[in-house]
Amino acid sequence: MKATINNYILACWWIGALLCANLTACSSDSTIQEEDVYAEKVAMQFSQAVTDAPLTRSAQPLQQGFLVSCWKYFGAGNQQVVMDKYQVNLYVDNWNYNTKWDYVSSDSKSFYKPQIERYWDFSAMPYRFYAITPCPPEDQITEFTLSDKQLLIPAIVTFKGENCANGIIAKGEEPYMAAQIRCTSESNNSDYDLLNGDKAIIKENNGATTTLDRYVALPFHHITSKVRFAIYSTYKSNNPTTHKLKNIVVKAHRKDGFVESANGYTADLESNNMLDGQFTVLGTKDGDYTLLVDEAGSDNFDEYKDESKAYWCRCPEGILQIPQDNVSLTISFTLQSDDFAKENITESENIKYDETTHTLTYTDIPVTAKIEGNLTDSFTWKSNNIYTYIIKIAEFYPIRIECTAELLPWSDVNANIETNLEQ
Numbered sequence: 001m002k003a004t005i006n007n008y009i010l011a012c013w014w015i016g017a018l019l020c021a022n023l024t025a026c027s028s029d030s031t032i033q034e035e036d037v038y039a040e041k042v043a044m045q046f047s048q049a050v051t052d053a054p055l056t057r058s059a060q061p062l063q064q065g066f067l068v069s070c071w072k073y074f075g076a077g078n079q080q081v082v083m084d085k086y087q088v089n090l091y092v093d094n095w096n097y098n099t100k101w102d103y104v105s106s107d108s109k110s111f112y113k114p115q116i117e118r119y120w121d122f123s124a125m126p127y128r129f130y131a132i133t134p135c136p137p138e139d140q141i142t143e144f145t146l147s148d149k150q151l152l153i154p155a156i157v158t159f160k161g162e163n164c165a166n167g168i169i170a171k172g173e174e175p176y177m178a179a180q181i182r183c184t185s186e187s188n189n190s191d192y193d194l195l196n197g198d199k200a201i202i203k204e205n206n207g208a209t210t211t212l213d214r215y216v217a218l219p220f221h222h223i224t225s226k227v228r229f230a231i232y233s234t235y236k237s238n239n240p241t242t243h244k245l246k247n248i249v250v251k252a253h254r255k256d257g258f259v260e261s262a263n264g265y266t267a268d269l270e271s272n273n274m275l276d277g278q279f280t281v282l283g284t285k286d287g288d289y290t291l292l293v294d295e296a297g298s299d300n301f302d303e304y305k306d307e308s309k310a311y312w313c314r315c316p317e318g319i320l321q322i323p324q325d326n327v328s329l330t331i332s333f334t335l336q337s338d339d340f341a342k343e344n345i346t347e348s349e350n351i352k353y354d355e356t357t358h359t360l361t362y363t364d365i366p367v368t369a370k371i372e373g374n375l376t377d378s379f380t381w382k383s384n385n386i387y388t389y390i391i392k393i394a395e396f397y398p399i400r401i402e403c404t405a406e407l408l409p410w411s412d413v414n415a416n417i418e419t420n421l422e423q
Helices: 002-027
Strands: 045-053 058-061 064-070 080-093 100-103 125-134 149-162 163-165 168-170 177-183 190-191 215-219 225-233 242-253 258-268 278-285 289-294 319-321 325-336 351-354 357-364 369-371 374-376 379-381 387-393 401-409
Touching: 045 100, 100 401, 125 149, 125 215, 177 215, 225 242, 242 258, 258 325, 289 401, 379 387
Parallel strands: 045 215, 163 289, 225 387, 369 401
Antiparallel strands: 045 058, 064 080, 064 125, 080 100, 125 177, 149 258, 163 168, 177 190, 225 319, 242 289, 242 325, 258 278, 325 357, 325 379, 351 357, 369 374, 387 401
């Protein structure tokens, strides 16, 4: 009987060993195993994660979690998944004065699925990290795709544009931002931001450095865009009089309907990056869409005499928009001055003069701008960019408006990332 039991145990052991070997062989083609720990034992860490501060050209610490996928041997025949939609949370340890990003399941930290610590395999470069922030609600994560081939944000997610009325912005919605990083070696200075022209990420911290080994920085970028407007005048009057600029209205129009909101987002990551995707369902408005209203304007428009001192229509930070093409713009405003005389003014459908109040009313003047030397009245707004329309009024009667459209990256990820989470 004893021999029979021993033979049974031995048989079970061999069956188990064969099953383990078979499972390892099957799954190692795509996803590394839980027991994969390399000789260096350098754990993967996210020491720095940032969003940008619009127009300040600096980075701001990320205050929320994110969802990340990672691959090693990226682009090679033996490419493997290291992290498959890992949830990463920011933990603050007040007792030990420590703050860190963590993704490792433990008795004190839980995630939407069991997650183990991953270690660098420096022989398996290059690595790729794709992420979105914030991390979706745990009961919705399965509806998101974050793979090497596709980013999919489901249609239950709404992006919404903004407008500004008298300095008050009707708040829009930008529920998610994206990061796409490649790592080429074991050096901390070998991370490159694929959403910023593949530029190296500078991880300086005003001379301070983190104590973590081979950490990953994740600069997140906007899927939406922003627009803003500024006005100045080079008109010179023969009389020392004041010009009042009032009732500014900027409208947008698009043949297929101006996109006010959008649901869902998909990007093909085999041929494009995460910012070159398409929204799934568009919420459009036929006719004109009012982007900006500034009734009060300026009682002394003469102060704004050059581009560097333009009037920003009480909205210098810009207003959030859904990326779209073929947008046309018009501007309306009033100018009041005792310098105006009826005999010098030619009225038209778009220009009217009130002799009683000495007020010129300009209505729906088309905005035509020079972009890269070319004159256009049709504009395209792309993700992660701020479009600044600087309107110069060279003459009041007849009205002569010149406009330049400047394109600026919304974020400057080459700026120092001032986020040392270990301090």
